[in-house]
Amino acid sequence: MGTDIKTVNPATGEQIATYTLMSDAEANQAVEACHAAFEAWRLKSLDDRSKVIKAIGNTLRDNKEEFAQLMTREVGKLIGDSRDEVDLCAAICDFTAATGPKELADEERDIPDGTGVVTYSPVGVIYGIQPWNFPAYQAVRYAIANLMAGNGVLLKHAANCTGSGLFLRDLMAKAGLPKNLFTVLVIDHDQSNDIIAHKLVRGVTLTGSDGAGRKVAEEAAKHLKKTVMELGSNDAYIVLDDADLDIAVEACATGRIYNNGQTCVNAKRFVVTEANYDAFVERFTEKMKSFEMGDPTADGTGLGPMSREDLRDDLAKQVEDSIAKGARALCGGAVPDRKGAYYPATVLVDVAPGQPAYDDELFGPVASVIKAKDDDDAMRIANDSRYGLGGGIFSKDVKRARELASAHFDTGMVCINKFNVAIPNMPFGGVKDSGYGREHGGFGMKEFVNAKSLYVA
Template identity: 40%
Template sequence: MSFISTNPATGKIIRRFKEHTAAETERKLVDAKRAQSAWRVVPLKNRVRLAMKLAALLRKQKHELGQLMTQEMGKPIRAAIAEIEKCAWATEYFAENAERFLSPEYVKTDASESFISFEPLGIVLGIMPWNFPYWQVLRYAIPALLSGNAAFLKHASTVSGCALRTEELFREAGFPKGLFQVLLIETEKIPAIIADPRVSAVTLTGSERAGSIVASLAGKAVKKSILELGGSDPFIVLADADLAEAAHTGARARLQNAGQSCIAAKRFIVARQKEKLFTKLLAARFKEMIVGDGTDEKTDVGPLSSERMLRGLERQVAESVALGANVVCGGKRIDRAGYFYEPTILTHVKKGMPVYDEEVFGPVAAVIGVKDEEEAIRVANDTPYGLGASVWTKNLARAKRIIPRIESGSVFVNDMVKSDPRLPFGGIKQSGYGRELSGFGLREFTNIKTVYIK
C-alpha cells in the first residue's frame, strides 16, 4: 500500500510513500515508550533549549517548507510561508512560557503543604488534517513535548511529505530519537494505536464524523481525547458596523486557504437594511482576488485540495441554487487543470439549503439577511457547530451584550476569527471539546496531580 501526494494545482502525482508495516509500527511504539520514559525526567530548561532550536530551523527553512506545502495541498506560497512563521512564533511562545505553565500551583489548605503539579501523560497520538499541514501538527506537538510527553503523528495521507519533513526537523533540532514520529498507516489501523496501552491520549483535528469515531475509541479505552472539529462560523454585520472594513476583512476571513479552514467565516449574517450594500462591497473584494497556482506569488486563492472536495462544493452550491439561492458572483468550477473554484457569493440563503445547514469547505460565502439583533443571534446559533464567531458593530457595549449569547468557543469583535498561541482555541457542540494553545492547551497534555502533605 502506498500514499499518493498530488499537486492540486495540476492534478499530477508528485510522489508515492510506502505505508509502514506492522513490524515498523511496533518498533516505533517501542522507541516512543523508551524515549518518553527518559524525556519525562529531562530538565525543562533542556526541553526549552531544543524547542528554541526548532523555532530557529523553522525560520531558516521557511521558504523550502512553504514550497513543499504549496505543492502538496495548494496553499498560495505567501500564505504557506506565513504559516511556517506562525509555527516558529508559537514554538517560541510555548518555550518561553513553559516554566510558567508547568510550575506547581500552591494552594493553602489544612495540610502543611499542598499544591497542584502538572506531569506528562505518556505518548500522545495526533491525528491531523491537510489544510494547515505544519501548524496543526506543531500546535499540539510542541506543548506535548515540552510537558514531557512523546508524540505520534498520523497525518492526512495527501501531505505525507510535509509530515516526514516535520519529523526531520525535530531530529535536526536535536530531539531524542523516537520522541516525535510519523506513522504512515491507513485509517483502519488507527483503532489499534489508540487501544495500545502504551498510548496515553489522542488529539484530533478533523470532521465531526472522524471526531465521533475517535472519541468512541478513546472512551472505550478510557483515554483522554481532545477534538477540534468542523465549524460554520457566523460573521455578524450589524446595522451600525463599518461596512467597508467588514467587507474587506470578511473577504479574507472567507477566502483564506481557499475557504478550507474550520474557522473561516462561512455564514454572513447581515442587517437587512445593509445587506445589499455589504454584499456589493464583499463582491467587489471577491472579484479582485487572483485565483491560480499557489507557486505564483501573485495568487490570492489557490485550488481546493482534491477532486473529491471540489465535487462536494459543487453539490452544495448547485443544491442551494436549486432551492432558491441567488449567485452574486462565481458559482462554478474554473475550466483548467487542477481543482479550482470561483470565489462565490450566494444571497437569499435560507435554512434547508446545504450552504446554510452544512460546513462549506471552499471559497463560497452565504449571505443571510436578518431584521434585527435578536434574529442575528438566533441564526448565528442555528447550527450544530460552535467553533468561532465574528461580530461587527461600532457599539462595543452592544457587542459585549451579544458575546455571551453566541454559542461558540470564541468571539472576535470587529475582526476575523484567528488562532493565537497566547489564547485558548477550541469549540463546543459538534465542533469538539478540549482546548489547544495557551496555557490551557498545554495543560491538556498533562496529568493535573493533587499533592497533599500533612
C-alpha cells in the first residue's frame, strides 16, 4: 500500500495537493459509518429525501465557479466545460428530486383474492469506483440516484481528482445530507477489493475501461454482489448518402473534441459513405485543425491538455501503431514540444481492422475516419466493434434514421443529426463490452433497490 496521493495540474505539471491514504482500519470504519447513516436514511420518506437532493442541486449551483476551477486544475478540462458539468450535476439533482418520489412509490397490482404491492426498498451501502474525466458528474450520476433510493454511498474516485471528490462530499454536507451517508474513500486498488468484499457493501458500480470492468465485476461476483458497469466505447458516427454535410462536420468535430476528447461517449469513429467521403474528410480535417491547444482556464481555448502525461503517451503510441499498420494522419499525430499533457486534434484516414484506431478506444482528441461503400455497409462497419455505448447517424430522412437507430444500431444510445453527452431524463448505458445497467432517466434509481412483493389479503 502506498502512503499518499499527489495531484498534479496537467496543463503545467505543477503539484496541487497531497492526500494521505486511509489505513485498512480507517476504510473499514468508514464503511461501517456509512451503513449506520443508511440505517437512519432508509426510513426517511421519499419526499424528505427529495428535499435534500434538491438542496444539493442548489448548493452545486452556489459553488459552481469554485468547483469548476478545481476540476480544471486537477484534470485539465476547459473551464467552460467544467462549468457546464456542474450545471448538469445540478440538473440531475432537480430531475431526481422531482421524479424520484413517483418512480420509487409503491405500485398496487391485482392478484387473486387480494392486493399485490410492489415496494422498492433500499438495499444498503453502494460502492462506486469512478474515473477522472468528469470529476463531479461521474460521482453525482450514481450517488444522487442511490441517495434518492434510500441507499448509502461510498466513492473511490480517481487519484488525480481526489480533491474534487472531497469537495463534493463537503458540498453535500453543506446542503444538509446526513453525515457519512456519502463517504469518500481515499484508498488504493488493493484496498478497493476489500471494500467490494465487505459484508455491509451491497452493490458495486464502476465507470471505466472494459479491462477494469472485468476485474471489478469478477471480484463482486465472488461475493454475489450486483454490479452496474459503464465502460469504454468506440462510438461510430455514420454519415449516410443523404446527410447534410454542414451539420455532420460541425457535430462530428464537436463530438470528437468535447472534454479534450476524453469521454466514453465521444464520437470516435466516423463512418462515411463513398458519396460524401472526400468532401467530408476535407472539411472535417479543416475543422479539427482549427482547435488550437491552450490554457484550459482561459475562456475561448479550443483544446486543453489531456488529464495525465502517461495517458497522453498511451494515446500517442496507439496513433503511432495505427500509422505503422497503414493509417495516415491528415493533421496532428505527434506529441507537441510544450509543457503539459497536450496532444493535438488529429484526423486519421485509411483506418482498417487490426489498427488500434479501428479496434480500440482512443481516449483523446483523435478521430478515425473510415470509408463505407453505401448506407448498409456503413451500418455494418458501425456495428463491427466490441463496444456499444453510443453512436450517431446523419441523414436528412429522420424517419429512416430513427428506424436504423432503433432496429439495427447495436448500441445503448444513438444521436440523430447531432452530438449529445447525457440528459438526466434519458437512460444512459451500453451493451457488449461497454457494460450493462442503466443510469439516468429514472432507471438508475432502481438499479440497487429490492423490488419487494407484498401479497395482501
